[in-house]
Amino acid sequence: MQARDALNYDYSVAKCFTYAAILFGIVGMLIGVVIAYQMAFPELNYLAGEYGTYSRLRPLHTSGVIFGFLLSGIFAAWYYIGQRVLKVSLAESKFLMFISKLHFWLYMILMVIAVVTLFMGISTSKEYAELEWPLDILVVVVWVLWGLNIFGLIGIRREKTLYISIWYFIASFLGVAMLYLFNNMEVPTYFVAGTGKWYHSVSMYAGSNDAMVQWWYGHNAVGFVFTVPIIAMIYYFLPKESGQPVFSYKLSLLSFWGLMFVYLWAGGHHLIYSTVPDWVQTMGSIFSIILILPSWGSAINILLTMKGQWGQLKENPLVKLMIFASTFYMFSTLEGPILSIKSVNALAHFTDWIPGHVHDGTLGWVGFMTMAALFHMAPRMFKREIYSKKLIEAQFWIQTTGIILYFSSMWIAGITQGMMWRATDQFGNLAYSFIDTVTVLIPYYAIRATGGLLYLIGFFMFTYNMYKTMTASKAIESEPQNASPMAA
Amino acid sequence: METIREIQAYAYIVATIFLVVMMYSYLYHLYKAEKKGTRNYEQYGNIALHDNIDDAPIENRTPSNKEKE
Numbered sequence: 001m002q003a004r005d006a007l008n009y010d011y012s013v014a015k016c017f018t019y020a021a022i023l024f025g026i027v028g029m030l031i032g033v034v035i036a037y038q039m040a041f042p043e044l045n046y047l048a049g050e051y052g053t054y055s056r057l058r059p060l061h062t063s064g065v066i067f068g069f070l071l072s073g074i075f076a077a078w079y080y081i082g083q084r085v086l087k088v089s090l091a092e093s094k095f096l097m098f099i100s101k102l103h104f105w106l107y108m109i110l111m112v113i114a115v116v117t118l119f120m121g122i123s124t125s126k127e128y129a130e131l132e133w134p135l136d137i138l139v140v141v142v143w144v145l146w147g148l149n150i151f152g153l154i155g156i157r158r159e160k161t162l163y164i165s166i167w168y169f170i171a172s173f174l175g176v177a178m179l180y181l182f183n184n185m186e187v188p189t190y191f192v193a194g195t196g197k198w199y200h201s202v203s204m205y206a207g208s209n210d211a212m213v214q215w216w217y218g219h220n221a222v223g224f225v226f227t228v229p230i231i232a233m234i235y236y237f238l239p240k241e242s243g244q245p246v247f248s249y250k251l252s253l254l255s256f257w258g259l260m261f262v263y264l265w266a267g268g269h270h271l272i273y274s275t276v277p278d279w280v281q282t283m284g285s286i287f288s289i290i291l292i293l294p295s296w297g298s299a300i301n302i303l304l305t306m307k308g309q310w311g312q313l314k315e316n317p318l319v320k321l322m323i324f325a326s327t328f329y330m331f332s333t334l335e336g337p338i339l340s341i342k343s344v345n346a347l348a349h350f351t352d353w354i355p356g357h358v359h360d361g362t363l364g365w366v367g368f369m370t371m372a373a374l375f376h377m378a379p380r381m382f383k384r385e386i387y388s389k390k391l392i393e394a395q396f397w398i399q400t401t402g403i404i405l406y407f408s409s410m411w412i413a414g415i416t417q418g419m420m421w422r423a424t425d426q427f428g429n430l431a432y433s434f435i436d437t438v439t440v441l442i443p444y445y446a447i448r449a450t451g452g453l454l455y456l457i458g459f460f461m462f463t464y465n466m467y468k469t470m471t472a473s474k475a476i477e478s479e480p481q482n483a484s485p486m487a488a
Numbered sequence: 489m490e491t492i493r494e495i496q497a498y499a500y501i502v503a504t505i506f507l508v509v510m511m512y513s514y515l516y517h518l519y520k521a522e523k524k525g526t527r528n529y530e531q532y533g534n535i536a537l538h539d540n541i542d543d544a545p546i547e548n549r550t551p552s553n554k555e556k557e
Contacts, residue, residue, distance in 0.1 A: 007541055008541060009541055084539040085535050085536060087543070087545055089541060158545050158548070159535060159546065159549065160546075160547040160548060160549040161535065161547050163532065163536060164532070165536070235536070236536050239536045239537060240539070245533030245534055245536070246533045246536070248530070249530050249531075249532050249533045250518045250522075250529050250530070253514075253518065253529070254511070254514065254518070261507050261510075261511070279493075283500070
């Protein structure tokens with residue numbers, strides 16, 4: 001390691017991932033709005049032949065926003081936060097710099113191939129794990145490169161103690177690595193049995209075992225991609241932006257271990273009243289309820305960080321975005337456990353309440369926090385103030401309205417659906433046929449799609465604001481200590 | 489079948505008690521370390537606030553770091 005004369009943090013890779021996050025955010029959310037409108041107006045399924053059908057676009061939406069927008073945001077945050085809290089620059093290690101650039105370019109190649117293959121309909125048909133085996137191998141390579149970077153940077157750090165955000169990044173890396181490897185164990189049919197295309201595979205697990213492994217993965221991918229790294233972000237960005245140290249560092253450690261102990265057991269709640277053993281369902285349900293504690297531990301810690309400083313919510317829209325994100329996190333992590341109670345799940349399972357729950361978490365917690373993080377990083381990375389405070393305020397309210405329309409319409413739709421499915425007449429016959437339940441939901445689907453559209457409009461405003469910040473905003477002399485500078 | 493269920497039930501209760509004990513022991517350890525003065529956990533919150541490259545680390549990784557630089 002060299003001396004620190006004139007040494008600066010190197011944000012070149014963080015910038016690359018910032019561009020990627022914006023690009024995949026637009027693509028993923030745009031597809032999301034299209035499929036939402038397709039559900040309200042089915043004729044929209046025939047816009048582009050086989051490539052425009054809901055079945056093709058849905059995995060593109062989920063993969064686009066989860067593995068495109070969000071992972072890019074997480075990687076950008078890592079390449080920014082990692083250096084700063086470890087007090088070491090990427091520029092100090094040629095090897096780590098090479099690894100991080102390789103990480104970015106391989107990730108981009110992977111994403112492009114993923115988009116093409118999903119459009120072609122090439123899929124393992126496992127939810128959130130649709131990519132076929134050659135791409136799975138590339139995913140592992142990309143992930144290992146990120147891990148090399150995490151532990152490499154930790155290896156040359158100056159700060160002895162790993163800040164809590166680093167704990168969460170490490171957990172995210174290890175958790176996803178374990179889940180992804182086991183859930184994507186698959187048999188390439190062409191090489192084993194001489195059938196199918198060379199890239200085709202079937203799951204190594206059969207029947208109920210496959211379901212259990214799938215939802216152990218599916219649920220915990222949410223845990224270690226949607227929850228853990230976003231907490232890593234908020235534990236850094238909120239204190240830094242507000243100038244307030246985290247309310248209780250001890251609580252952050254306790255919540256961390258609580259989350260690690262409990263989260264991985266809760267996947268069974270996706271399979272309640274299905275063919276898996278009853279004890280798996282009960283365990284999933286119970287652990288989901290317990291999961292409120294560490295989740296709220298983190299969220300309350302974040303809210304109390306603003307103790308005595310609530311005025312900042314009026315002054316600083318980035319603090320407002322983050323506090324709202326944390327509030328949505330509390331909301332979503334209460335709703336999830338409620339949905340996991342067996343009697344509630346009997347009503348809610350398979351209904352639209354579930355995408356409603358997913359989206360108040362993703363749009364509110366994940367989306368708001370990721371955008372706030374990119375806004376906070378922009379003045380420091382591009383040496384310019386944020387282009388427009390008014391635009392952030394407008395974006396915030398438009399998107400919040402969108403989220404509320406989304407989850408409220410889906411709650412009503414879900415409970416309506418659940419009640420209609422179980423309704424019987426005096427002789428025990430079902431009161432409604434399935435199509436009755438579909439037609440009654442159309443207005444709610446239209447409201448949901450409009451909510452999604454509002455969120456997308458907000459994201460375009462965010463994109464414009466970021467673009468102007470990068471290219472045309474007023475240059476700043478020195479790096480801001482706390483609150484990000486922004487023009488009115 | 490019944491034997492397996494019994495083993496599962498015992499394993500479940502043992503694991504739950506073990507994890508609860510672990511959590512509370514950890515909490516006790518955190519507060520005790522602060523009370524004895526061996527560690528001040530709350531100072532680590534400042535790692536996020538004083539994160540310029542030329543800020544002094546909250547805790548140096550090696551005592552000789554400063555001398556090297």
